[in-house]
Amino acid sequence: MNICTGNEFVERRKYPRYDVENGSLVAFKHYAPKLGQIIDMSLGGLAFRYIENREKNTSSELSEIDILVPEEGFYLKQIPIKSLINIEITNEIPFSTSTMWQHCVQFDTLSLNQQTHLEFFINKYTQNKYSENNSPYYVKNKKNKTVGVSILEFYFGNLWQFTMDRLDHQIDGYISTIQYQGNKYKIYRRLRSFDTFSPALRVVNY
Numbered sequence: 001m002n003i004c005t006g007n008e009f010v011e012r013r014k015y016p017r018y019d020v021e022n023g024s025l026v027a028f029k030h031y032a033p034k035l036g037q038i039i040d041m042s043l044g045g046l047a048f049r050y051i052e053n054r055e056k057n058t059s060s061e062l063s064e065i066d067i068l069v070p071e072e073g074f075y076l077k078q079i080p081i082k083s084l085i086n087i088e089i090t091n092e093i094p095f096s097t098s099t100m101w102q103h104c105v106q107f108d109t110l111s112l113n114q115q116t117h118l119e120f121f122i123n124k125y126t127q128n129k130y131s132e133n134n135s136p137y138y139v140k141n142k143k144n145k146t147v148g149v150s151i152l153e154f155y156f157g158n159l160w161q162f163t164m165d166r167l168d169h170q171i172d173g174y175i176s177t178i179q180y181q182g183n184k185y186k187i188y189r190r191l192r193s194f195d196t197f198s199p200a201l202r203v204v205n206y
Contacts, residue, residue, distance in 0.1 A: 015042035018126035026050075027066040036103070038067070041122060043115075045081070045106040049089065051098050065105070067118075069125060073181065076117045080108035116150060123148025137164055139185050147185065155180055164189075 017040045026036040026048040036050030046067075062083060067076045082105065089100035110118070124147045135149045152160040155178050164187070167175050176187045 015044040017042040018122060020046075021125050021127055023071055024067070024069050024121075024125050027068060028062050028064075039102070041118075041126065043107075043118060043122070045084070045104065047102060047104045049100055049102050052101055053098055062103075062105070063108075067121065069121075072125075074121065074125075076114065076121070079114060079118075080110065081105040082108050116153060119148065120150040120154065123150050135161075136190050137161070138188050138190065140188065142184055151180055151185060152178075152187070 019040050020038040022037075024038040026038055026046070028034055028036070034050060034052070036048035039047045039049060041047075062081060064078050064080050067079060068074060084104040084106055086101055086103045089102055107118070124141075137149050137152070139147050139149055139151055141147050149160075152164070156163045164175070174186055174188050178185050178187065
């Protein structure tokens, strides 16, 4: 979480936080529906910036938000939150009645479905991809960026790893391709003889 002391943030987080790519938004409602730009996110919470009238700002009273990426069709509704801190960002426009705010929130009790979608969001839309080191599999998008394995659960359901394990693993590396929401993803298995990510095919002795 972020604790503000003066103009600095003191890091006291249980989960690592990742910078979020442009185009990822928070939707919330107080007085009227509003949008904010997500700055960073972890599995425990996020920070976003938005514009609001100084005299009417009550966003610290929020109890839920939506997360969306309009260009990708991603929309996760009604995420329960607790407000941690809401600070005013210096406004360089003189005599303006509106100002920029940064709001840091902590996720409250999440459903399994919400947790899974948040992991998927972090895997796909952050600049520092969430690492799932305990999985023998990893997935890459068409830009050859690792997006994590949460997408396999969306595609195959809870038995995704059982499905992957049944594929022919005489050769490691690239094992399959899926198409999800109009995008193609390649599935790889980590090389057992090398602790690295590589699409190269290598014969493995069992």
